[in-house]
Amino acid sequence: MDNSESTFKKKVLVAMSGGVDSSVAALMLKEAGYSITGVTMCLGIRQDEDRASCCGGDAIEDAKRVCGQLEVPHFVFDFAPLMEERVIRKFMEEYLEGRTPNPCIDCNRYLKFDALLSRARGMGFDYLATGHYARIEREDHHWRLLKPKDRNKDQTYFLYPIKKEDLPHILFPLGDMKKEDVRARAHSAGLHVAQKAESQDICFVPQGNYRRLFEERNLTSLPGDIVDLSGKILGRHTGIISYTIGQRGGLGISAKKPLYVLRFDAAKNRVIVGGKEDLFAAGLIAGDLNLLADEFPDEVEAKIRYRKKPAHCTVKKEDGKLRVTFQEAQESITPGQAVVFYAEDEVLGGGVIDESF
RNA sequence: UGGGGCGUCGUCAAGCGGUAAGACACAGGAUUUUGGUUCCUGCAUUCGGAGGUUCGAAUCCUCCCGCCCCAG
Numbered sequence: 001m002d003n004s005e006s007t008f009k010k011k012v013l014v015a016m017s018g019g020v021d022s023s024v025a026a027l028m029l030k031e032a033g034y035s036i037t038g039v040t041m042c043l044g045i046r047q048d049e050d051r052a053s054c055c056g057g058d059a060i061e062d063a064k065r066v067c068g069q070l071e072v073p074h075f076v077f078d079f080a081p082l083m084e085e086r087v088i089r090k091f092m093e094e095y096l097e098g099r100t101p102n103p104c105i106d107c108n109r110y111l112k113f114d115a116l117l118s119r120a121r122g123m124g125f126d127y128l129a130t131g132h133y134a135r136i137e138r139e140d141h142h143w144r145l146l147k148p149k150d151r152n153k154d155q156t157y158f159l160y161p162i163k164k165e166d167l168p169h170i171l172f173p174l175g176d177m178k179k180e181d182v183r184a185r186a187h188s189a190g191l192h193v194a195q196k197a198e199s200q201d202i203c204f205v206p207q208g209n210y211r212r213l214f215e216e217r218n219l220t221s222l223p224g225d226i227v228d229l230s231g232k233i234l235g236r237h238t239g240i241i242s243y244t245i246g247q248r249g250g251l252g253i254s255a256k257k258p259l260y261v262l263r264f265d266a267a268k269n270r271v272i273v274g275g276k277e278d279l280f281a282a283g284l285i286a287g288d289l290n291l292l293a294d295e296f297p298d299e300v301e302a303k304i305r306y307r308k309k310p311a312h313c314t315v316k317k318e319d320g321k322l323r324v325t326f327q328e329a330q331e332s333i334t335p336g337q338a339v340v341f342y343a344e345d346e347v348l349g350g351g352v353i354d355e356s357f
Numbered sequence: 358u359g360g361g362g363c364g365u366c367g368u369c370a371a372g373c374g375g376u377a378a379g380a381c382a383c384a385g386g387a388u389u390u391u392g393g394u395u396c397c398u399g400c401a402u403u404c405g406g407a408g409g410u411u412c413g414a415a416u417c418c419u420c421c422c423g424c425c426c427c428a429g
Contacts (some may be wrong), residue, residue: 017390021390091391104391107390132390199388254381254382257381258382275402279394309392338391
């Protein structure tokens with residue numbers, strides 16, 4: 001991190017979830033001499049015990065306590081209506097259309113790096129900081145979003161929706177740290193969140209069962225047939241929302257080889273299944289783009305899901321969309337999920353997968 | 358009711374006298390700031406039922422029950 005005096009007294013709003021990462025992010029900035037203020041977004045989510053949450057109720061208490069230890073102010077912003085509108089509702093609409101949403105990306109896109117960021121700017125803060133593992137670097141007048149030092153925790157896949165013009169106003173203090181360093185740092189600073197578990201599962205879904213959300217809102221997904229590629233009926237599904245492409249479990253069909261969800265036939269309310277070999281596709285079309293780089297090299301790398309090695313591909317622009325062709329066929333390309341482009345460490349941008357081909 | 362065949366885990370299926378493989382499904386766990394994938398573990402004291410032969414049977418014999426096929 002830049003430790004020069006130019007950072008002195010710069011005002012930073014730190015988005016704090018109550019977890020180790022954002023707590024240490026705040027700690028690092030404080031020690032670097034920034035004037036920091038913590039903020040936790042209240043997302044209107046019920047808190048279940050034993051659930052590590054990125055945004056729930058006692059998350060606020062944990063964040064407040066850390067801010068107390070750091071002797072910095074802490075605010076809570078009510079983002080519940082926005083969360084409901086832009087993340088949760090979209091999440092359900094996507095599933096009902098046979099797509100697989102990525103709510104964590106939408107949370108970054110609409111809440112953290114849009115609403116929260118502009119609010120921070122409006123309040124006179126120079127920067128918004130989060131505990132994400134990613135780096136932002138300046139090169140002349142060009143700002144780049146980069147993979148973090150800890151490749152194992154690389155979260156850039158979730159960050160591609162950040163607008164290019166916002167990069168100069170965002171700080172990722174953990175970009176050069178390893179996860180174990182972060183925990184050690186939290187421990188030595190006496191932060192009570194040092195041993196807190198990694199967040200997992202969708203924060204607004206109780207007990208990992210997102211189907212309950214649909215029930216609570218009286219949204220139904222009708223049962224239908226499960227068929228193979230030839231159209232032969234193999235079984236019944238409980239509603240299209242319970243499946244995603246590449247899914248193996250939950251089909252309840254006994255066959256010679258394991259069966260995977262290949263795609264959906266929305267018109268017939270069918271789930272089409274086949275062998276693992278049928279899961280591979282040569283490319284995809286992506287829309288809803290956010291490009292961070294002005295130019296794409298001829299050949300780039302793309303990630304079609306979190307925690308997967310980027311794959312070599314070529315990208316062509318086609319009326320507002322990108323046509324991505326992979327060097328090697330990719331498994332389980334899933335509409336609704338993000339595709340994020342890289343050139344070495346740099347995030348070039350990304351989009352939402354419309355279809356595979 | 359003349360002849361033939363078959364009944365082993367939820368499903369498919371090895372075993373053919375020596376003390377129940379495997380696959381799929383399912384369950385639990387690990388991994389993970391989405392979903393899924395993947396990995397690990399578990400999963401028939403029992404072989405349609407009842408007797409009998411044998412040191413010992415799912416495997417041999419008898420009867421019964423239930424399916425399937427070919428003849429009428």
